[in-house]
Amino acid sequence: DIVMTQSPLSLPVTPGEPASISCRSSQSLLHTSGYNHLDWYLQKPGQSPKLLIYMGSNRASGVPDRFSGGGSGTDFTLKISRVEAEDVGVYYCMQALQAPPTFGPGTKVDIK
Amino acid sequence: QVQLVQSGAEVKKPGASVKVSCKASGYTFSTYAIHWVRQAPGQRLEWMGWINAANGNTKYSQKFQDRVSITRDTSASTAYMELSSLRSEDTAIYYCARGYYYASGSSPDYWGQGTLVTVSS
Numbered sequence: 001d002i003v004m005t006q007s008p009l010s011l012p013v014t015p016g017e018p019a020s021i022s023c024r025s026s027q028s029l030l031h032t033s034g035y036n037h038l039d040w041y042l043q044k045p046g047q048s049p050k051l052l053i054y055m056g057s058n059r060a061s062g063v064p065d066r067f068s069g070g071g072s073g074t075d076f077t078l079k080i081s082r083v084e085a086e087d088v089g090v091y092y093c094m095q096a097l098q099a100p101p102t103f104g105p106g107t108k109v110d111i112k
Numbered sequence: 113q114v115q116l117v118q119s120g121a122e123v124k125k126p127g128a129s130v131k132v133s134c135k136a137s138g139y140t141f142s143t144y145a146i147h148w149v150r151q152a153p154g155q156r157l158e159w160m161g162w163i164n165a166a167n168g169n170t171k172y173s174q175k176f177q178d179r180v181s182i183t184r185d186t187s188a189s190t191a192y193m194e195l196s197s198l199r200s201e202d203t204a205i206y207y208c209a210r211g212y213y214y215a216s217g218s219s220p221d222y223w224g225q226g227t228l229v230t231v232s233s
Binding site: 031033035037039041048049050051054055060092094096097099100101102103104105106 | 147156157158159171173174175207209212214215216217218219220221222223224225226
């Protein structure tokens with residue numbers, strides 16, 4: 001199985017400031033189609049996960065443009081340009097290139 | 113709007129089976145997949161399998177291959193996940209999620225509210 005890692009695992013943030021989360025995979029997630037099969041999810045406290053970014057860099061419907069995804073191959077980053085209080089929760093990356101899809105351990109974002 | 117509504121919490125004894133339902137609305141059921149993902153206490157999300165809602169084809173994680181069965185009823189826009197031979201380590205929240213298709217497979221987008229399954233003697 002492809003192993004996913006994330007850093008940091010805990011990220012205290014200040015509203016209005018930028019934030020960044022790193023995700024790495026044990027093998028390249030670049031498909032022959034040219035797309036990276038890497039998704040980002042946010043699980044707010046007490047809620048189900050919600051898709052933020054798909055195929056590495058595409059914002060899902062309704063996701064604010066302060067969220068952006070980048071990277072390719074084995075190294076990916078989720079960036080929040082200006083953190084808002086509602087962005088707290090656990091962020092997961094997930095690879096969808098190879099079955100079974102596997103998730104990172106999660107990065108817990110909270111307000112300082 | 114897309115909604116996935118799951119059945120309620122379950123308490124089961126070791127060795128028993130559990131069947132969780134997932135009723136979809138707000139989209140054409142057969143044009144997407146349904147994934148099942150679980151989250152044990154303090155653990156990361158763990159993918160169990162998915163079903164092509166159009167033709168019923170399934171793919172399971174090898175970890176659960178011998179114990180899980182995912183089915184669907186297109187007339188009811190409902191998918192089901194049955195897990196057998198339950199043990200205490202299966203205590204978790206079980207999520208269904210709609211799966212969008214891409215070139216080589218499917219990936220979850222909208223998620224259900226989750227169903228807590230507790231396995232205890």
